Amino acid sequence: MSVLTRSPRPPRTGVRRTRQCRAPSGGRPASSIARPSLEASGLKVIIAPDGFGGTLSAGDAAAAIAAGWRRERPDDAIVEIPLSDGGEGLLDVVVRDGDRWMASEVAGPLGRPVEAAWLLRDGHTAIIESARACGLALVPEERRNPLRTTTYGVGQLLGAAHAAGATRILVGLGGSATVDGGAGALTGLGFRITVEDGSGLKVGAEDLHRVAAADRGWCPDLDGIDVRLLSDVTTTLDRSAQVFGPQKGATPEMVDELAHALMRWADVAERDLADGTRHRDTPGAGAAGGLGFALTCGLGAQYEPGAERIATLAGFDAALVDADVVITGEGRLDETSGAGKVIGTVREHCRTAGLPLLGVVGQLGEGGPTLDDIEEAAPDGPGAEPVHEVSAAAQRLAGRR
Template structure:
């Protein structure tokens, strides 16, 4: 029997790889002769580099400017075929700052642009950017400047980095933009449809969690509107489109430059992007049983998160899916609609929450063991083998 174990991270407890190894141990305790493959997944945000490494990419590391100009060592991944995988969280992440109005106003993504340059230096022809957990609301202006652009005020002087400074933007000079961008496609893992500005835009929806108070939210939104105007004047591209508000508006700057460069810039569903990167559909199709899961399998999971994406792929091929999670609160009938025929939760086995979190690998292994044992028990042909 061929079993594929493809979980997302158990946030705060286990990485996707650690969860996968624990689940695989549970599978082997019930099916000792099974051929078990572990393929960690991600939804295109934090953890995307990790799953790329698990899929055979090699680790890379670059020292960049963090969101407040401090030096940050940012890890990324590079496949031998020239595909690079980056995360904004590693270079420009919210975890690298203490959220306050001051940091929300000044944070930038210059370091994320430096990672793109590092990927080009390494010969990458395709750059995949996971854009979760960002600290900035600068419309991608920092990254663009790291790649050779200049953002100028009315007197032709370079503006300071940061989102709030964009309220004084008068022009963007793209003449020094990194020419190698013309030979590399860039894909952003984008699971939100927020435009750059307005009531559903980058500042209004996301800046409060980055430390912005109501007055700063309004100022940042106005600054992004000015930035959109400057980009449109320079390139003719309207960047205030669905998805452009992700990661503080990072994709907007690259969408504006795409026609000038001639290279594709894409906004893609995070799970779909990662699935293609890993060859997940092929791995699922070659399995007899699939296990997936995440820390909390809940109603939000049913709206297209990674484990449900895995389940849908398997169900499309008529393959049974078992879900293992820290907690399972998603409606069981709804899970069954995605091909999940069984589920087990660490919280149902551990004596208390502290144990479930502190010994997450142990309880994940036992939960997987329970799910597989129940699955086997329901199949007389398997019990007789």
């Protein structure tokens, strides 16, 4: 299957092919809650972590925790349900029997071709992990510059999903290398975005301050396509550059430039694509450097809490029905780990189910949600063997039961 898109100023690559493919292959308690005794053998243990900050994927973290727990409690039945809030690892978390792994060659964040996997479920629902097309992990640290990076490939993935027959598209927004306001994604999908002299806007954010007009150009007819955006981010567009720019390589001068350009783009996109509706102030509009904003303006996309929706897709609640204890985790537990994040979501589900919740985390910061017991894997930061660190922490945690 081939999907062709055109734009006034495309990068060097397009969606050249889409194909079905094979699946990618010293603790301390955090609260005064009385910790339940887990001394009985044969317990059902649910292990449901997020990824560990680029060190371990959610799946690798779940496997490491399971291995450590088994060494101490070999009679327990362990169910691994790695989770995500919409960023890196989304597809590996939600894939289930019957899903088709697809692969499309698209423009990566630097405009060079990358092969991005996505899922097609039941022939009608596509699941896209935007980080596979514009992710920070695809850009070497020395080349991170959000004035140059683009979401163009995300638009190409949306086009590929539409061409494959999807009528519902779920898009995970986390982990991007971009602050282009999603203009690149719309261009990759076929929208025509121009500057004052009528020529096409260059991809990236460097010329975004020059944007003058936008129309649907060569975009396919997407009426009736339901696009849902999965993200834990509540940042509005006006704060996107300040909040996310520095982690993507922006200097203070770049942040100011990006902030100005995003407001110029918001004026144009809301006027020309959204009938004047003000989307820039919607919580989540700043997700993935404004990608959420563009997809709401151009496609009428709707936001959904990422961690909550993904927990449902992964079958988390069903697994809790006869569980005895749940273990979660992430790279750093702090004040940002609550509402909307994986640990906060797992905690709420455990409260509803009346289940104890334990945690294995890389580091303990301040102000994180309270769990029944927590073990730090690497208090001084991840070492050379993060799998071993996390596994050993899980064993220590199990040893206290």
